[in-house]
Amino acid sequence: MTALWQETATELARKIRAREVTALEVAESFIERTLRWNDSVRAFLHFEPEDVRRQARAIDRHLEAGHDPGPLAGVPVAIKDNISTVGMPTTCGSRMLDTYTPPYDAGVIDRLREAGAILFGKTNMDEFAMGSSTEHSAFGPSRNPCNLERTPGGSSGGSAAAVAAGLVPLAFGSDTGGSIRQPAAFCGIVGMKPTYGMVSRYGLVAFASSLDQIGPFARNVQDARLLLGVIVGHDARDATSSVRGLAAEPKTGSLRGLRVGLPVEYFGEGISADVRAAVGAAQAVLQRLGAEVVEVKLKLTKYGIPVYYIVAPSEASSNLARYDGMRFGERGEGENCEQVFANTRGEGFGAEVKRRILLGTFALSSGYYDAYYGRAQKVRAAIRAELEATFRDVDLLLTPTTPSVAFELGAKIDDPLAMYMNDILTVAANLAGIPAISLPCGRSREGMPIGLQLMAPRFGEEDLFLVARAYESETSTPYLWPADPESRSRPHE
Amino acid sequence: MSIDSSEVLRIAKLARLHIEPDEATALAADLDRIVESIGQLNEVELPADAESLTYFDSDIHREDRAVRGLSREDALLNAPETDGERFCMPKILDKGDE
Numbered sequence: 001m002t003a004l005w006q007e008t009a010t011e012l013a014r015k016i017r018a019r020e021v022t023a024l025e026v027a028e029s030f031i032e033r034t035l036r037w038n039d040s041v042r043a044f045l046h047f048e049p050e051d052v053r054r055q056a057r058a059i060d061r062h063l064e065a066g067h068d069p070g071p072l073a074g075v076p077v078a079i080k081d082n083i084s085t086v087g088m089p090t091t092c093g094s095r096m097l098d099t100y101t102p103p104y105d106a107g108v109i110d111r112l113r114e115a116g117a118i119l120f121g122k123t124n125m126d127e128f129a130m131g132s133s134t135e136h137s138a139f140g141p142s143r144n145p146c147n148l149e150r151t152p153g154g155s156s157g158g159s160a161a162a163v164a165a166g167l168v169p170l171a172f173g174s175d176t177g178g179s180i181r182q183p184a185a186f187c188g189i190v191g192m193k194p195t196y197g198m199v200s201r202y203g204l205v206a207f208a209s210s211l212d213q214i215g216p217f218a219r220n221v222q223d224a225r226l227l228l229g230v231i232v233g234h235d236a237r238d239a240t241s242s243v244r245g246l247a248a249e250p251k252t253g254s255l256r257g258l259r260v261g262l263p264v265e266y267f268g269e270g271i272s273a274d275v276r277a278a279v280g281a282a283q284a285v286l287q288r289l290g291a292e293v294v295e296v297k298l299k300l301t302k303y304g305i306p307v308y309y310i311v312a313p314s315e316a317s318s319n320l321a322r323y324d325g326m327r328f329g330e331r332g333e334g335e336n337c338e339q340v341f342a343n344t345r346g347e348g349f350g351a352e353v354k355r356r357i358l359l360g361t362f363a364l365s366s367g368y369y370d371a372y373y374g375r376a377q378k379v380r381a382a383i384r385a386e387l388e389a390t391f392r393d394v395d396l397l398l399t400p401t402t403p404s405v406a407f408e409l410g411a412k413i414d415d416p417l418a419m420y421m422n423d424i425l426t427v428a429a430n431l432a433g434i435p436a437i438s439l440p441c442g443r444s445r446e447g448m449p450i451g452l453q454l455m456a457p458r459f460g461e462e463d464l465f466l467v468a469r470a471y472e473s474e475t476s477t478p479y480l481w482p483a484d485p486e487s488r489s490r491p492h493e
Numbered sequence: 494m495s496i497d498s499s500e501v502l503r504i505a506k507l508a509r510l511h512i513e514p515d516e517a518t519a520l521a522a523d524l525d526r527i528v529e530s531i532g533q534l535n536e537v538e539l540p541a542d543a544e545s546l547t548y549f550d551s552d553i554h555r556e557d558r559a560v561r562g563l564s565r566e567d568a569l570l571n572a573p574e575t576d577g578e579r580f581c582m583p584k585i586l587d588k589g590d591e
Contacts, residue, residue, distance in 0.1 A: 099571075103567035241553070305530040326508070327572055328571035330576070336507070336583055337583045358504050358508060358510070359528075361504050361508040362528070365504065374545065378539050378545050379534055379539070379545055381539050381545055384546055417530060
């Protein structure tokens, strides 16, 4: 028999709304699972079982009174700890915000509450979303449920680990250069970065404002679409948010006539043999389903990382100026304002955040601005133009999500450049503002999940879901639940 | 362009970020490698009038109308130091020569 924690979000919402189970029964199932697992995977930074029960009882009372709580009635959703939540801390994985609890909810949190979801807890992340492994969290790394010695990816690693281990059916991540898609690939689940503007960034603690987007994690495509459907649409508090939403029903039909581009540069040097083979097999599946697969060239691909590592740190150096110890967060010592600012920031930020603030300050500083930031913005425009031109020829792009499977904790922490290369296949979507989804597509020889990435033109979400669902149902196997933590030895601390 | 620890300390001052001297040495080595790898952007051939992408077009506008924001109480909630009505901060100006 399927336990409640193993159910899909779609099925849980249906059962709760039909009053086949109560929201409290569902909550208890996930609470028990989380209490059993969280010490091993360290997905949650904040988790209060009693608060979860209180929310679930409120949903049950709503149903008893004859009201419909909404499309996510009683469904637990984990929230990355850079999304503002009233009544729950929002630390961004940083000592700087160790004691911070926001006085307002993010736009996506308003939507979750309106949809009847349960805010289950706040998940671990690389400090201010800067990283690819959660090892830059000030509170210690999360672990991959498939292998506790390995990273779940990052920066939204806690959310991905929570969904993969069945601690929640859904979670929010944020994706600035691949921070939803890479952990989804590493943990064997679905993760999507929507079109820039599709989801309100109001209340998302800003890292790089022209790149950041909130998006869903789920264990299947239908659930990912369900969560995205709740959070899309205009929010007057984010000037970049669009009026576009999703259709009432997903697109259906055959993939016949669809042209899928395979950018040769995404399959070059540095892509592991297992990843190459798995994505090659996925290509064959899409062809079998009727899609036409053609090779395309994206010559500017290799410049994505250098552009990203100028644009994102430049924006971060400006966004993170607000952490000065005056209005929130920790305050350092000092005899005057300048010293207090510098000491607050020197003590509150971790090594990677400091690196990026310095890099961004350098790229924006007098004498270097044109050579670095100015040039990066021009190459960024060229990357976007190259993608737009390619989308005149093909409907979607198929690539691996990451060059290799999840690496061991500690393997790249001392080499920032090696860590940055994790984003090489994902940054283009952020630079160009287009939507992209990562789907599980098999396992490596050592049993670690592999992800494939589909990219579409701006606002092409429904095409991504159509192809993703077709691929998923064609290759569908039962979800491979990770072995219980008690049944295996604990990793070394 | 090469970055040494004195350059790191200069940038850190601009960023209002206290860095210990030994931290500066390690950061200089990292930043030097990163900036060198970023230098490959100079290979990209761009037309003289290449455009720059700094934002995406938004398809929506709103009226310029005042709306209620955070209450004073909420705004002060997380502050390290207040007098109940305002944020308190150290002196900005030195006394100077008297």
